[in-house]
Amino acid sequence: MTPQSTKTDAPRTPEVTIPPADHLVGKNCKRVDGREKVTGLAMYGADLFPQAADLFAKVVRSEEAHADIVKIDTSAALAVGGVLGVYTHADVGGTNIHGLIRRDHPALAEKRVRYRGDAIAVVVAESERSAEAARDRVHVEYSPLPVVATMEEALSDGAPRLYPEGNIMGDKRIRRGDVDAALAAAHCVVTDTFHTQTVDHAFLDVEAGTGIWDGHTLTLNAPGQWVHEERRLIALALGIPVEQVRIIQPVTGGAFGGREDISIQIYLGLAALKHPGKTIGLRYDRAESMRARHKRHALKIEYTLAADREGTLTAARITVHSDEGAYASTGIAVMRKAASHATGPYRVPAIEVDVYGVHTNNNPTGAMRGFGACQMAIAYEGMMDRLADALEMDRVALRKRNMIVPGDPVTTGQRIDNASVHECLDAALAKFNERPYPGNDGLPPHLRRGWGMSAICFGLGYGDGFPDCSRARVEINPDGGATVYTGGVEVGQGLLNTMMQIAGEELGLPFEKMHVVAADTELTDESGSSSATRQTYFTGNAVRIAASELREQILDVAGKWLNVHPHEVTLQQGWAFETANDANRVSMARLYDEGLARGYSFKATGLFKPRTVPEVHGTGQSPRAFITYLFGAHVSQVLVDIETGEVKVERHIAAHDVGKAINPQSVEGQIVGGVAQGLGMALMEEVVYKKGRILNAGFTDYIIPTIKDLPPVEAIIIEHDDPGGPFGAHGVGEPPLIGAVPAILSAIYDATGVAPDTLPVTPERMWRLLRMRDGVPVPV
Amino acid sequence: MPSALAPLPDDIPLTRITCTINGEQVVADAPVDCTLLTFLRDIVGLTGTKGACLEGECGSCTVLIDGKPVTSCLMLAGQVNGRTITTVEGLADGDALDVIQEKFVETGAAQCGYCTPGLIMSARALLNDNPSISESELLTALEGNICRCTGYASIVEAVRRAHRELKS
Numbered sequence: 001m002t003p004q005s006t007k008t009d010a011p012r013t014p015e016v017t018i019p020p021a022d023h024l025v026g027k028n029c030k031r032v033d034g035r036e037k038v039t040g041l042a043m044y045g046a047d048l049f050p051q052a053a054d055l056f057a058k059v060v061r062s063e064e065a066h067a068d069i070v071k072i073d074t075s076a077a078l079a080v081g082g083v084l085g086v087y088t089h090a091d092v093g094g095t096n097i098h099g100l101i102r103r104d105h106p107a108l109a110e111k112r113v114r115y116r117g118d119a120i121a122v123v124v125a126e127s128e129r130s131a132e133a134a135r136d137r138v139h140v141e142y143s144p145l146p147v148v149a150t151m152e153e154a155l156s157d158g159a160p161r162l163y164p165e166g167n168i169m170g171d172k173r174i175r176r177g178d179v180d181a182a183l184a185a186a187h188c189v190v191t192d193t194f195h196t197q198t199v200d201h202a203f204l205d206v207e208a209g210t211g212i213w214d215g216h217t218l219t220l221n222a223p224g225q226w227v228h229e230e231r232r233l234i235a236l237a238l239g240i241p242v243e244q245v246r247i248i249q250p251v252t253g254g255a256f257g258g259r260e261d262i263s264i265q266i267y268l269g270l271a272a273l274k275h276p277g278k279t280i281g282l283r284y285d286r287a288e289s290m291r292a293r294h295k296r297h298a299l300k301i302e303y304t305l306a307a308d309r310e311g312t313l314t315a316a317r318i319t320v321h322s323d324e325g326a327y328a329s330t331g332i333a334v335m336r337k338a339a340s341h342a343t344g345p346y347r348v349p350a351i352e353v354d355v356y357g358v359h360t361n362n363n364p365t366g367a368m369r370g371f372g373a374c375q376m377a378i379a380y381e382g383m384m385d386r387l388a389d390a391l392e393m394d395r396v397a398l399r400k401r402n403m404i405v406p407g408d409p410v411t412t413g414q415r416i417d418n419a420s421v422h423e424c425l426d427a428a429l430a431k432f433n434e435r436p437y438p439g440n441d442g443l444p445p446h447l448r449r450g451w452g453m454s455a456i457c458f459g460l461g462y463g464d465g466f467p468d469c470s471r472a473r474v475e476i477n478p479d480g481g482a483t484v485y486t487g488g489v490e491v492g493q494g495l496l497n498t499m500m501q502i503a504g505e506e507l508g509l510p511f512e513k514m515h516v517v518a519a520d521t522e523l524t525d526e527s528g529s530s531s532a533t534r535q536t537y538f539t540g541n542a543v544r545i546a547a548s549e550l551r552e553q554i555l556d557v558a559g560k561w562l563n564v565h566p567h568e569v570t571l572q573q574g575w576a577f578e579t580a581n582d583a584n585r586v587s588m589a590r591l592y593d594e595g596l597a598r599g600y601s602f603k604a605t606g607l608f609k610p611r612t613v614p615e616v617h618g619t620g621q622s623p624r625a626f627i628t629y630l631f632g633a634h635v636s637q638v639l640v641d642i643e644t645g646e647v648k649v650e651r652h653i654a655a656h657d658v659g660k661a662i663n664p665q666s667v668e669g670q671i672v673g674g675v676a677q678g679l680g681m682a683l684m685e686e687v688v689y690k691k692g693r694i695l696n697a698g699f700t701d702y703i704i705p706t707i708k709d710l711p712p713v714e715a716i717i718i719e720h721d722d723p724g725g726p727f728g729a730h731g732v733g734e735p736p737l738i739g740a741v742p743a744i745l746s747a748i749y750d751a752t753g754v755a756p757d758t759l760p761v762t763p764e765r766m767w768r769l770l771r772m773r774d775g776v777p778v779p780v
Numbered sequence: 781m782p783s784a785l786a787p788l789p790d791d792i793p794l795t796r797i798t799c800t801i802n803g804e805q806v807v808a809d810a811p812v813d814c815t816l817l818t819f820l821r822d823i824v825g826l827t828g829t830k831g832a833c834l835e836g837e838c839g840s841c842t843v844l845i846d847g848k849p850v851t852s853c854l855m856l857a858g859q860v861n862g863r864t865i866t867t868v869e870g871l872a873d874g875d876a877l878d879v880i881q882e883k884f885v886e887t888g889a890a891q892c893g894y895c896t897p898g899l900i901m902s903a904r905a906l907l908n909d910n911p912s913i914s915e916s917e918l919l920t921a922l923e924g925n926i927c928r929c930t931g932y933a934s935i936v937e938a939v940r941r942a943h944r945e946l947k948s
């Protein structure tokens with residue numbers, strides 16, 4: 001028996017008809033932040049200037065790549081009109097150290113600078129111009145030390161030791177099977193060495209924000225990728241309790257891993273602590289942003305791959321050296337990711353991988369979209385093409401012969417149930433074959449066309465037993481709508497919509513009734529970083545757990561109101577009604593009052609914390625190195641001008657198994673955007689150093705793909721429910737970039753017969769490769 | 781110390797700027813070396829126009845001067861005396877979005893959104909002038925605007941749709 005409702009006077013049969021069910025999962029709900037972004041009203045960190053700032057800070061950076069600091073003379077800086085203070089390490093109250101995994105990076109250098117971007121002092125002034133003038137007048141006396149500019153230099157005999165332990169930051173190994181025996185018995189062995197480059201994230205919205213200390217709370221409006229971890233790092237570095245730090249993420253213009261390391265936050269915090277009650281503004285310009293920030297790791301990958309007569313892979317031996325730059329940053333995780341993805345989506349019975357992190361005096365290297373995994377995909381896919389040639393086998397057939405099927409292990413030994421790489425490659429090839437391949441017939445002699453492919457896998461989340469969890473809170477509002485609270489940060493990827501759509505789906509609410517509050521350490525609980533392709537899966541699950549708990553509360557109250565069992569209640573479009581009789585109904589707004597009167601909170605929280613299993617030290621094997629794996633395959637078609645070396649991508653197809661596309665439009669946006677960054681990495685982007693100095697710290701010389709560099713990318717969304725993901729979704733952020741680069745390189749190989757091994761394949765590099773192919777001398 | 785020192789603040793005289801921005805007359809003082817971008821953002825307080833490279837390479841700072849698109853980071857504020865400027869804030873009519881803005885929302889062309897104001901202004905200039913535009917004219921008009929997030933497909937689609945709607 002269901003007890004009678006106490007509200008017998010309420011109207012039971014409103015005239016309105018309940019709109020049909022509208023599933024928010026799988027729907028292209030317009031971005032909730034779209035309107036403010038197209039009207040210019042969205043407030044990014046730099047938009048908080050100058051209205052909100054009372055005082056302005058600037059950072060003094062090292063002019064040396066490697067030196068001891070002898071003396072910091074601030075007198076000329078302090079003499080500049082409007083300058084209120086110049087602060088150095090001596091003014092920092094806490095550890096003065098940050099670093100995402102290994103904390104080794106002084107916020108303000110004390111004795112030594114290790115790259116030409118290390119921060120030394122913070123200047124605070126009444127105007128930004130005064131701060132700039134003073135910044136340039138802080139006189140730092142250095143005692144220069146030898147600069148270690150490359151990994152080769154770092155590893156050479158007698159190289160200067162950058163750290164007491166030496167220049168090797170750490171290593172990571174994979175051991176499975178007997179590689180020596182397999183190589184000795186192999187029918188065919190191919191070997192090559194790949195060099196991937198240093199890449200800059202080049203998000204458009206350079207680091208900027210504000211901070212204020214009111215005597216109790218340090219509030220920072222500053223863009224990051226993991227507000228709760230940033231809060232911890234800031235509190236430790238500055239020596240104030242973590243509860244007294246509040247981070248609010250402003251609207252953020254891209255991240256791609258580039259906001260994972262601390263940037264402006266500690267400097268803002270220091271300035272704010274020194275000037276209580278004043279709002280401090282700090283912004284970098286592009287040159288400072290590039291000079292200060294960590295970069296994508298440049299890798300040297302020596303790869304040996306063996307197969308039997310039929311083309312079945314038998315062994316891989318891989319040695320990787322990774323330029324870690326001056327500090328550790330996320331280097332350990334990147335090394336691990338490189339090792340665990342060393343053989344990609346292929347079955348290789350005997351594997352030996354050794355990854356070494358090497359310190360230099362270049363910028364620290366850290367997180368960037370697809371880290372570790374993307375460089376290894378360039379190598380393993382490059383090797384598949386080389387092996388196919390050596391075996392005189394078809395490139396597709398060789399791949400398909402060796403690609404994992406459900407239940408097969410990847411590099412870590414983890415057996416993958418949802419291995420859909422065959423389907424991804426088939427889908428990409430089928431799309432490619434929908435239009436006839438124009439080939440080389442009729443092309444002028446200086447143009448060669450080719451096509452290539454890639455097949456990739458990607459372990460989602462932090463993996464390796466590293467604590468990885470998300471929390472979320474969902475609340476019903478008085479109007480019957482709901483608000484999602486998440487610590488996850490929106491950096492452009494569409495996280496806000498994803499979370500609103502998941503909660504709305506669970507609660508049967510229309511999208512217009514959904515709201516979201518994100519990335520404010522005061523208002524939201526920790527949801528981990530917006531990285532590792534993890535937010536849809538992790539925070540999406542936490543949101544779904546919270547929303548389904550809330551759904552139970554609603555069903556209970558609705559059941560009482562409607563006088564039916566809760567199982568007979570349908571939630572749809574903001575109404576609760578008896579499933580068999582929708583005239584027996586009540587609006588969510590009405591239910592809200594009813595629920596509160598009955599003592600329901602109409603608030604619920606969700607925690608999602610699945611465990612991964614640490615990889616065994618020395619062998620790198622784990623039954624569950626990552627929580628789930630993602631698969632993708634690309635086909636690319638290029639036209640190479642063999643006189644100029646210019647490569648034009650004519651077509652690009654990207655197929656990705658995303659589990660379930662919560663918002664297909666944002667999924668497609670991630671795929672196409674990832675391909676664009678992959679194209680940049682394949683063909684044009686490279687941070688060029690000379691003795692630790694970046695020669696191209698600006699968009700004039702650091703070249704990013706424009707609208708004319710990209711073909712219309714053909715995105716294919718494959719949906720195989722991931723049993724662990726919210727509504728079957730897993731994620732899509734990184735794989736599109738990982739797949740794009742090797743497919744383009746494969747197409748270049750097909751077009752020219754030369755397999756590029758050094759990135760990016762700029763016109764000059766291509767031209768040199770072609771001359772070498774033809775035995776023509778190449779000028780140095 | 782860096783080789784080129786930022787000037788001391790008191791070395792920079794002010795100049796008076798008089799111009800029309802989004803239909804309103806603006807009179808304000810700015811340092812003589814102030815760019816139009818800094819003038820708009822920091823002095824007038826219109827932060828919709830973005831700066832990302834400050835060297836004319838990315839198009840984020842695009843505004844219209846007398847209907848023509850310019851990169852405001854490369855112009856001095858003094859150069860706009862007496863001229864008419866339109867920024868992204870000047871496009872919507874109250875709650876009603878400009879058709880280009882509307883299509884950007886519709887196609888998801890604003891991901892992080894930082895390139896969006898500049899792209900919308902470039903597209904506005906293109907569609908102002910041209911009742912019929914070819915695909916290659918479209919790409920050429922937007923070539924100076926960098927977007928790091930989208931891979932451009934949704935942007936092209938938004939401008940195409942806006943163009944179609946304006947034509948019909």
Ligand code: FES
Binds near residue numbers: 834
């Ligand atoms: S900021 Fe003006 S073109 Fe980039």
Ligand code: FES
Binds near residue numbers: 492928
């Ligand atoms: S949407 Fe982020 S730069 Fe274009």
